[in-house]
Amino acid sequence: MKPLIEVRNLNVFYGEQQALMSVSLDFYHNKVHAIMGPSGCGKTTLLRCLNRMHELDPTVRVEGEIILSGVNIFSLSAMQVRRMTGMVFQRPNPFPNMSIYDNVIAGYKLNNIPLKRDEADQIVEESLRKAALWTEVKDKLHKRGTFLSGGQQQRLCIARALAMKPQVLLLDEPTSALDPKSTSHIEELITELKSTVSIVLVTHNIAQAGRVSDYTAFMYLGNLVEYGPTEKVFTVPEDKRTEEYLSGKFG
Numbered sequence: 001m002k003p004l005i006e007v008r009n010l011n012v013f014y015g016e017q018q019a020l021m022s023v024s025l026d027f028y029h030n031k032v033h034a035i036m037g038p039s040g041c042g043k044t045t046l047l048r049c050l051n052r053m054h055e056l057d058p059t060v061r062v063e064g065e066i067i068l069s070g071v072n073i074f075s076l077s078a079m080q081v082r083r084m085t086g087m088v089f090q091r092p093n094p095f096p097n098m099s100i101y102d103n104v105i106a107g108y109k110l111n112n113i114p115l116k117r118d119e120a121d122q123i124v125e126e127s128l129r130k131a132a133l134w135t136e137v138k139d140k141l142h143k144r145g146t147f148l149s150g151g152q153q154q155r156l157c158i159a160r161a162l163a164m165k166p167q168v169l170l171l172d173e174p175t176s177a178l179d180p181k182s183t184s185h186i187e188e189l190i191t192e193l194k195s196t197v198s199i200v201l202v203t204h205n206i207a208q209a210g211r212v213s214d215y216t217a218f219m220y221l222g223n224l225v226e227y228g229p230t231e232k233v234f235t236v237p238e239d240k241r242t243e244e245y246l247s248g249k250f251g
């Protein structure tokens with residue numbers, strides 16, 4: 001199986017402090033990849049490399065290679081990379097002054113990508129359907145996104161990311177601010193979405209990684225300790241630290 005993304009010898013420095021130590025791993029088409037590990041181990045740092053978000057901060061240095069669909073992302077423009085990689089954060093963050101409709105197509109507006117009215121209508125409906133939000137909001141598309149519940153807002157943010165038709169969806173603890181019902185809704189959604197997009201899911205929640213992912217990475221102190229099929233990592237981990245983490249001994 002040819003990987004969608006190949007990460008090779010990735011090092012990240014925040015000033016003098018090294019946050020990722022020569023991390024190499026592959027992400028695949030139509031799979032969910034969970035990144036887990038204790039707070040501060042580098043999960044968000046790794047995710048931000050995949051859409052080159054670190055470049056917004058001049059004090060961060062990134063070394064290594066990331067090949068996406070056969071192309072080194074550092075040879076593309078940042079805008080091209082961000083179109084291929086949708087990102088969703090821990091706290092739902094719809095644009096507060098925009099309607100639900102405008103939130104979904106915000107990526108087009110912010111990047112000055114022209115859309116005809118019927119094209120926009122189609123993208124809005126399709127993205128909201130994929131994010132399992134359409135039936136709940138189809139009669140109030142012109143109300144503000146911030147009127148929605150937390151779980152609905154998070155699905156709106158997923159719709160906003162999907163609207164750009166990314167190849168990979170990057171989710172940084174997308175359910176940690178949500179109640180259990182909204183969480184299971186998002187978990188079901190993640191499982192449905194993998195038929196159209198590759199997913200990298202950062203999560204603190206070991207059970208969630210076990211429920212939704214096909215591959216699991218365990219990180220510790222900036223190192224990738226273990227990576228493999230979720231079933232294998234969970235049942236016969238190779239590294240003692242992985243085993244300890246999974247049994248709740250730290251983190």
Ligand SMILES: Nc1ncnc2c1ncn2[C@@H]1O[C@H](COP(=O)(O)OP(=O)(O)OP(=O)(O)O)[C@@H](O)[C@H]1O
Pocket residue numbers: 014017019037038039040041042043044045046204
């Ligand atoms: N902007 C920054 N400037 C300086 N150091 C940073 C910055 N962001 C992260 N770090 C440091 O890099 C290391 C990795 O941080 P990162 O946010 O990637 O961890 P994480 O695994 O996502 O943690 P959490 O589970 O708490 O979100 C930590 O030691 C953190 O303090």
Ligand SMILES: [Mg+2]
Pocket residue numbers: 043044045
């Ligand atoms: Mg984090």
